[in-house]
Amino acid sequence: MIKQLFLIVNFVSIFFYQLFFTSDVTVKQNMPASIQPNGEVEVELVITKADIAGFAKIQQEIPEGFVVEPIETAGATFSFKEQKLKLIWMALPQNSEFSIRYKLKNVSHSSGKYTITGKFSYIADNERMNVDIPTSNITVSTEELVAEETESSSNTEDEESRLPASNNTETSLSASRNIDNVGDNKFKVTLNINKENVEGFAKLSEFIPVGFIASNNNSAGGVFSVENNEVKVLWLSVPTENSFEISYFIESTSASGMQEITGVLSYLKGEETQKHQIVATNFSVAGESLASNDTEDKEVEETSLQNKVDNKVEEDIEDDLVVDNTEEKTKRTTPVTNTPAPEKNVIYKVQVGAFREGITIERYQKKFKLNDQINLENHQGWTKLITGSFSEYKSARDKRNNLRSKVKTAFVTAYNQGERITVQEALMITNQKWVQ
Structure with a gap:
């Protein structure tokens, strides 16, 4: 009877999963x-x-x-x-x-x-x-x-x-930026992009000053996002027009005086990423600075759960270090440097920790019973602990799932020619599917 009930519940669960998911x-x-x-x-x-x-x-x-x-x-x-x-x-x-x-x-x-x-x-x-x-x-x-x-x-x-033309076509790309003051410390940023024989995936990255927020105005069909003062527009397929325009708004929350925006326009030529640097544009923000206490950079948190766990890990490791002070004094003062070889193309890895203060790999491995090789990465003021290197997202996902039995907050990261990018960008570039 219990077995039959289990089979019925299982069947109903599968039915509703397929129905909704x-x-x-x-x-x-x-x-x-x-x-x-x-x-x-x-x-x-x-x-x-x-x-x-x-x-x-x-x-x-x-x-x-x-x-x-x-x-x-x-x-x-x-x-x-x-x-x-x-x-x-x-x-x-x-x-x-x-x-x-x-x-x-x-x-x-x-x-x-x-x-x-x-x-x-x-x-x-x-x-x-x-x-x-x-x-x-x-x-x-x-x-x-x-x-x-x-x-x-x-x-x-x-x-x-x-018949179609030959494959040996030259590509060219250029972009110019204009910044207009629309009042109340709000500015409209417009980019005019000119291209030739560029198609498929493309990405615009604009680096806006600290103390500004950004919002979309016209992304020319791309996916607009803002993170850590980086404005991004992603195109699965860049507009077919040889010339097109995108624009967004920025608004000052705590900045004043002369400011600057820089940017990079990336696209794929064959299997390689090509980058075009966009000339920096300066602009002036009128008025005095807002309260100085509010102008200090706030720590960028990966996720609230990640920080809670990492803070607890730091406390636990510090406690361990106090207990083993006489035993490990020399070892703690020796910096740990793992410098991976330069990478090409898109790579997926797994992040298992991030700390504001210095951290030793050996202590972290001991705390979580990790046997995997771990590298240190400095990113946006954090010391991050990274493991693995995979060309396929699915393999990195499997590694993350395996590590979560020890580190619950492990998650997949992505890199393009050594530069950290979002997993979404990596999936677009590599034409891979996202899997849970």
């Missing part, structure tokens, strides 16, 4: 099974989006010898370049289900079976989510192959002109 976002692809040489067919994608909204993108890999032309894009921006079909929405249609259609044209006489794959990407809870589009196969039939190569060289030239 399984994604309802699906993509169905309708495509004919065959196409004639130099023929064309119509392809339809039916998207069921549930309650998601905002930015989204469809990308499909089209085989060589085929080109596409839009029929119905449901408000998306259409592009076809280097055999990649892209449809980008700044805001998805309101209907929970909609479809897009395009022509698939065969411009080659080569017969055979071809495969078309793709993904539907969207943003949910500030995370990039991907839905695989079901793979479709299409066969080029040879029944009506009537191409006479000597008959029409103009047709051949026309077909070649419709």
Whole structure:
């Protein structure tokens, strides 16, 4: 009886989990099974989006010898370049289900079976989510192959002109910043961005002075965020226009006098991140400084739980050091330096602790019975204890889960060429899925 009751409870739990937590976002692809040489067919994608909204993108890999032309894009921006079909929405249609259609044209006489794959990407809870589009196969039939190569060289030239351009294209990027005083110590920051042959993931980082808060005005379809006086705009796919503008507001809470904003614009060229430094812009804040007690930098806390645990760890370790003073006096005065080798590309790690005061790795490992190699990292005034190095988020997640049996506040961090970035950015750059 108890066993049957357990099975029933388990079944009901699975049912409600799937009902409330399984994604309802699906993509169905309708495509004919065959196409004639130099023929064309119509392809339809039916998207069921549930309650998601905002930015989204469809990308499909089209085989060589085929080109596409839009029929119905449901408000998306259409592009076809280097055999990649892209449809980008700044805001998805309101209907929970909609479809897009395009022509698939065969411009080659080569017969055979071809495969078309793709993904539907969207943003949910500030995370990039991907839905695989079901793979479709299409066969080029040879029944009506009537191409006479000597008959029409103009047709051949026309077909070649419709094939995508070469991959060897030069990229260029530039940006300028303008700061306007809109009154009451509030300023509008506008950036004009000019690009050529830059597409896909991009990130703008603006470093505003201490004593200011920032808010979004126009992010040009990007995801806007502010953290530790860094304004970020992330694009899953940078706007297709060669020139576009973004803007945000900053407001002084405790600053006065001459101030400065610097910035960096990053994008992907192949698999490597390219960075463009934006020239610093100075501006003046009128009025006297606010109360000096309020102008001191406040400590930036990782999370309230992390700090509570870390403070307790510091107290416990200090107690241990007092007890072992005569035994460890020399050892405590010897600084511990673990300098990892320089890293390339995107790496995921696990943070197990963060302290304002100096900390020894040996004591921390002993306290939490950690056998893993731990490196020290200085970041935003904190001494952080980091372990592991993974190219996949899932592997870092598994390591974090394993460590949480000893350190409950362990969490995943991310780095791009040695520079710490958010996990969200890393997932976008590496085109990986977030998993709990």
